[in-house]
Amino acid sequence: MLEVITPAPNAEAVIAAVQSGADSIIIRFGGAGGRGFTQAEFTKAVRYCRVRGCRVYAELDTLVADSEMSAAAELVRSACEAGVDAVIAQDWGFILAARQSAPLMRVFAGERLGLHNAAGIEAAIQLGVARVMLPCELPMDEIRAIARRGGVELGVTVMGTLCASRQGQCYMAAINGRGSANRGDCPGLCREKYSLGGRMDDYPLSMRDLMAIERIPELAELGVAGVVAGRGVARPERLAKLTQVCIKCARDLRKPTPLEKDELELIFTGREFTEGYYPGEADGNMTGLPGQPDRDAERAMHAVRKGYADSELRRVKVEFFALIQAGRPFRSGIQDEDGNRAVWNGPEPMAAFGQEFNQRTVESEFRKTSGTPYSCERVNVMLGPGVMLPEGMLQQARRELIKQLTAKRAEAPHMRTGRLAPAMGGSPETPKLDAIFEVMSASQLTEELAELGPDLLYVPISVLAESPESIEPFLPMGTTVAAVLPRIVHDGELREMAGLLQRARAAGVTQAVVGSLGHIGIARAAGLDVRGDYALNIFNSYSLQIASKAGLLSATLSFELNMEQIRQLSKPLDTEIIAYGRLPAMLTERCLIKASAGRCACGAPARMSDEYGGVYPVVREYTCRNAVYGPSKVFLGDRLEDVKKAGVRGMRLLFTNEGARECVEVAKSFLGLSDYRPNGLTRGLYYRGV
Incomplete structure (x- = not known):
């Protein structure tokens, strides 16, 4: 039977969801970097649910630093004692910690792990994951194909707030010093005003709410284990009504009735809806700005509240x-x-x-x-x-x-707990940093840049496919060329990607850089050695263990780590940091330029501006996805001794919209051949963290 899962952000929401019939609820751990229930609130909520026959999934909604991992492991053990049914992880390393701390506890892979293809899901299965929560960007056809493969339970979201960015790839708050979405602290910067293409678009990043509960019978037929209804919904009354409708649809395997639709529209007055990516192509009208509920909506919510408050409807x-x-x-x-x-x-x-x-x-x-x-x-x-x-x-x-x-x-059933194996903290100072140049266009690959003799050259696979001759000046210099794969490659795109990799291999490329565990296999199938990209969000020593066991040559660390946290990491493989460049701000599934201009023009240079004067380059990624980069350039050319002391092996210079001349000057400054400094430089998060 299809399970209806309701996220409960507070104590009243727990009551509202349970009394409205939710099969399971999601509550967030507080502590260990996470923001959620206190220990007392958590224990009380779990007890309330267990008595009434509602399952509880506890989510640690954050990347976990090494200094927090012991506390995170203790949270898992306390979850066992309280009687939690599963733990949801948003951090690869936390999966290892949870499995060690409670070997019999079910662990779910959260949406921010970005598992979007069959190979990535298989990697999660190998780590002991019992259920994968699929990202909202997957169309129905791909959900169907993944479900048919079996091997693991699947969860999908049918109602909730949509993000402009792919889950786990939003760094907008972090690079602006306003929290971190990956640490469960999203200030909603996508709800602010921006302009695209030189005209004011008002709110091009503000998305409508996903409303796809009509898909419930189809998802049940596919064998999906659970549907999440209410991600990002704060009002308990709205969660209650939504849960009531979803439960009826799941039990009767039907779509909502016209009356139920009207009730939802009333109680969600002020919110605009979209079916999101389920149809297979992005809804042409997915943007919208949330409004406030009117009096009719408040009256409807009051009636719902009377139904569950101080009542025992679930018996x-x-x-x-x-x-x-x-x-x-x-x-x-x-x-x-x-x-x-x-x-x-x-x-x-x-x-x-x-x-x-x-x-x-x-x-x-x-x-x-x-x-x-x-x-x-x-x-x-x-x-x-x-x-x-x-x-x-x-x-x-x-x-x-x-x-x-x-x-x-x-009373919680007895569950065996274990001890977290401590990470071997720290690593020796690096005597010499590898120079890694990363470009975005063939025009940046000049002979002058090649003469600087970088150890590694990272080039997008699309550039290599279109201009394989552009890397020829680097090969005689002994430079190893690596193809950078897109951060997102859906199953339907794998065949084309395999062909691009074969062409890159024929051009002299020997390595690949991947931002997903699900891309390792396709790179190796092309005969390439593999390195890990920043999109893996490696934030702790336990994630590095996973990267090492996966056979990666190196891994780029999360740029949300500070230098001291980097120094304390146990490094079983070579590590890299982005030492120069505009940091990634977000990765969008839909083409922002097309949505703004009405036609696809993302092949040309584009930029997005905020109200404070910040200018964000927008770069076309594979299949017309867009990568948005920060307004300022990180520069550590005068702090390389700190990088060495942190035990990092590679300094990665990330060139985005720089001209060929500036690329050369920046590279020279890092090699000690120039005193060049870019305008508007920043130290990023390396000296403050998130």
């Missing part, structure tokens, strides 16, 4: 037993629909003098379960003649039985 079926016979102690019991039992015994009945009990009296007293999480379905009474119990004895029996049953239902 577990129970059966009572009572033995009242002369000469034997009074015995009573209760059993719920899951087989949990409790008993309570009292004194022997008294002889009745004109006030003897009858069957109806006993049944009536045990059926008084209103205001409790239980619904009495049956009372089994063995009542002897001429007996009665002291006044209030039946009420006491009922209360004690319910109390015992509640305690038993709230």
Whole structure:
């Protein structure tokens, strides 16, 4: 049966979701870098859910630093003790930590891990992941193909806030010093004003809410394990109504009725909806700015709130037993629909003098379960003649039985826990940094740049396919050329990508740089050695362990780490950092330029401007996705000793929209051949972190 999962951001939302029939809820851990429930709130919420038969999935909604990993492991152990059903990870390293800390706990791969193709999902399975939460950008055809392969449970989102950026690839807040989406602290910068193509587009990044609950019967038919309804929805009343409708659709395997649609539209007044990427092509009108609910919506929410507040709408079926016979102690019991039992015994009945009990009296007293999480379905009474119990004895029996049953239902099953293997902190100073030049266009690949003799040259696979001759000046210099794969390659795009890699191999390329574990196999199939890109979001030593076991030659670390955190990492393989360039701000699935100009023109240089004077280059990526880069350039050319002391092996110079001359001057400055400094430089996050 298709599971309806409701995210619950606060205590009232927990009550609203559970009382509205949610099969499961998602609650966030607080601590270990995550923002969510306190330990007391967390324990209380899990107990509330367990008593009422609702599963709990605890999410650590953050990348986890080495200094936080012990606390994160402790959160997993406390989740075991509380009775959580699964843990959702948004960090590769945290998956390892969770598996070590609670070997029997189910671990789900969250959306921000970016598992968007079959090979990536297989990599997650090898790490012990029990369910993969698929990103919202997958069309229905690809969900169907992934579901047919089987091997792991799948979860998809059918209603929630849509992000302009692909999950896990939004760094807009971090590079602007306003939090970090990857650390669960998104300030919603995509809701602000920007201009594209020289004209004011108002809110080109602000997306409508995803509303695809009509897909529920189709998803159930595919064998999808669960649908998430309400990602990013804060109002408990909205979550309650949404859950009610989704539960009915999932149980009856039907689409919402016209009345249900009207109810949702009313309670979500002020929000605009889109079916997102489910149809196979991006909805042409996906942007919109959230508004405020009007009076009619507030009245509707008030009515919903009255339904779940201080009420027990979700009730577990129970059966009572009572033995009242002369000469034997009074015995009573209760059993719920899951087989949990409790008993309570009292004194022997008294002889009745004109006030003897009858069957109806006993049944009536045990059926008084209103205001409790239980619904009495049956009372089994063995009542002897001429007996009665002291006044209030039946009420006491009922209360004690319910109390015992509640305690038993709230009790977590025993689950074996383990100890987190500590990471070997720190690494020796690097005597010499490898020079890594990364370009975006063939025009940047000049003979003068080649004469500087970089150790590695990173070139987009699309540039290599279009201009294979552009790398020829670098090959005699002993430079190793690596093809940079797009961060996103869906299953339907793999065949074309394999052909591009074969052409690059024929041109003299020997390595590939991948931003997803799911791309390692296709690169190796082309005969290329593989390096890890920044898109892997490697934030801790445990993620580096995964990269090493995957056979990567090196890995570019998350640029959200500060220099001290980098120094403390245990490095089982060579590491790199982006030491120069505009940092990636976001990766969009839809073409921003086409949405703005009405036609596809993203092959030409483009930029996006904010209200504060920041200018963000917009670069076309594979299949017309767009990469947005930050307004300032990171420059560590005068801080290379700090980079060496941090144990980093490679300094990666990321050239985006620089001209050929500037590329050469920047490269010379890092090689000690020039005093060049770019205008508007920044140290990025390397000396403050997130």
